[in-house]
Amino acid sequence: xxxxxxxxxxxxxxxxxxxFTKENIIRFAQKYDPxxxxxxxxxxxxxxxxxxxxxxxxxxxxxxxxxxxxxKAQYEAAIAxxxxxxxxxxxxxxxxxxxxxxxxxxxxxxxxxxxxxLRESATRPQWGIMFAKIIGVNQNGERVYEFDSxxxxxxxxx
Amino acid sequence: xxxxxxxxxxxxxxxxxxxFTKENIIRFAQKYDPxxxxxxxxxxxxxxxxxxxxxxxxxxxxxxxxxxxxxKAQYEAAIAxxxxxxxxxxxxxxxxxxxxxxxxxxxxxxxxxxxxxLRESATRPQWGIMFAKIIGVNQNGERVYEFDSxxxxxxxxx
Numbered sequence: 001x002x003x004x005x006x007x008x009x010x011x012x013x014x015x016x017x018x019x020f021t022k023e024n025i026i027r028f029a030q031k032y033d034p035x036x037x038x039x040x041x042x043x044x045x046x047x048x049x050x051x052x053x054x055x056x057x058x059x060x061x062x063x064x065x066x067x068x069x070x071x072k073a074q075y076e077a078a079i080a081x082x083x084x085x086x087x088x089x090x091x092x093x094x095x096x097x098x099x100x101x102x103x104x105x106x107x108x109x110x111x112x113x114x115x116x117x118l119r120e121s122a123t124r125p126q127w128g129i130m131f132a133k134i135i136g137v138n139q140n141g142e143r144v145y146e147f148d149s150x151x152x153x154x155x156x157x158x
Numbered sequence: 159x160x161x162x163x164x165x166x167x168x169x170x171x172x173x174x175x176x177x178f179t180k181e182n183i184i185r186f187a188q189k190y191d192p193x194x195x196x197x198x199x200x201x202x203x204x205x206x207x208x209x210x211x212x213x214x215x216x217x218x219x220x221x222x223x224x225x226x227x228x229x230k231a232q233y234e235a236a237i238a239x240x241x242x243x244x245x246x247x248x249x250x251x252x253x254x255x256x257x258x259x260x261x262x263x264x265x266x267x268x269x270x271x272x273x274x275x276l277r278e279s280a281t282r283p284q285w286g287i288m289f290a291k292i293i294g295v296n297q298n299g300e301r302v303y304e305f306d307s308x309x310x311x312x313x314x315x316x
Contacts, residue, residue, distance in 0.1 A: 032219035034226055056249070057222050061190035061215040068192055091214070093256035099249070 002074070004128030004153040007115055015066035015111040020054045022105040028058040041105075053102040059109065059145050060097070063136055066111045094134075097147035101138070109136040109144060116148070127152040160232070162286030162311040165276055173224035173269040178212045180263040186216040199263075211260040217267065217303050218255070221294055224269045252292075255305035259296070267294040267302060274306070285310040 022041070029038035033055035036043035044052040078085035103109060117131035130153045136145035180199070187196035191213035194201035202210040236243035261267060275289035288311045294303035 028219075032223045034223070034230075055219075055222070056251075057215065057219040061186075061213075061219065064213065064215050065190045065192070091257070093214075093254070095254055096251070097253070097255060098251035 002153075003156045004118065004120075004130070005156045007118055007128075007130060007153065009115050009118060011115045013070065013113050015063070015070045015113070017108050017110040018062040018066060019108045020058070020062070020103050020105060022052060025052060025054045025058065025105055028061070029055050032057055049102045049104075051102075052105045054104075054107075056099040056145075059099065059103050059136060060147075062109065063111045063134065063145065067113075067134075091149060091151045094150065095148040097145075099145060101142055101144045103136075103138065103144050107144075108139045110138075111136050111145075113149070121152070124152070126155055128155055129153070160311075161314045162276065162278075162288070163314045165273055165286075165288060165311065167273050167276060169273045171228065171271050173221070173228045173271070175266050175268040176220040176224060177266045178216070178220070178261050178263060180210060183210060183212045183216065183263055186219070187213050190215055207260045207262075209260075210263045212262075212265075214257040214303075217257065217261050217294060218305075220267065221269045221292065221303065225271075225292075249307060249309045252308065253306040257303060259300055259302045261294075261296065261302050265302075266297045268296075269294050269303075271307070279310070282310070284313055286313055287311070 026039055029035065035055075037047040037049045037053060038044075038055050038058075041052045044050070075085050111134065113132040113134045115130060115132045119129045119131070121127045121129055129150055131148065131150050134147050134149050135143055138144050184197055187193065193213075195205040195207045195211060196202075196213050196216075199210045202208070233243050269292065271290040271292045273288060273290045277287045277289070279285045279287055287308055289306065289308050292305050292307050293301055296302050
């Protein structure tokens with residue numbers, strides 16, 4: 001996790017890729033989104049999606065996992081460089097989440113972010129707020145997922 | 159699933175409740191959001207949340223499950239009444255998702271929605287669009303989760 005002072009608008013971070021398989025799509029859907037087009041290949045073929053596809057919440061949860069893994073790797077790399085990184089702050093929520101296209105069984109989605117705004121916190125001088133567009137792109141280069149995130153980022157100790 | 163014509167602004171639907179346990183919080187987090195305050199009680203006590211709490215994506219996925227169960231029950235009740243219900247349409251996404259308070263192990267969250275706007279689809283005469291505020295309230299009456307949803311709803315056949 002970088003410090004607020006190290007970030008600039010336009011910075012892109014690549015979080016990594018997630019393979020949506022028939023198995024993990026169905027497993028997630030059985031617990032959290034048991035609709036026919038997320039559970040059953042034949043029913044999905046007859047649905048308006050035309051094939052077995054992931055719950056939108058699965059697409060979102062997989063993105064979260066990639067972000068957490070990315071932040072952990074950054075954190076550990078900082079430790080390895082002899083720095084004392086601070087953990088990131090919580091996210092108060094996000095805006096404009098869009099499931100732009102279905103994510104089908106067999107699709108690989110690559111998640112990334114681009115910083116769109118950086119704002120000092122008026123009330124919490126030890127934190128800044130980072131606004132970023134998070135996107136997920138499939139193996140055909142099609143954007144399937146996006147949202148606008150905001151997160152508290154630690155400022156450099158003075 | 160009711161028809162578009164049967165809905166009106168202000169209609170409230172109760173989707174049901176979900177109990178967040180230590181076990182299901184940790185299980186979700188291990189797969190999708192492995193941060194210390196979602197994984198480990200001791201680490202969580204030392205975090206700014208002050209206790210083991212659910213991933214925001216878990217709060218969202220549990221809400222989806224309750225909505226799907228609710229819609230299924232509505233669908234089956236319509237079948238039982240001798241009606242021929244249509245399945246609901248897809249959701250194009252949502253806006254303004256907020257995790258307002260932490261959801262701690264042991265909390266029960268009750269999800270509901272209130273219709274805020276109904277719009278005919280200009281391009282798809284067989285569908286209307288329903289806008290609703292979805293909320294999650296814990297056992298103390300505190301709102302912990304909300305977002306603004308939109309969904310295509312079938313219109314009554316003419």
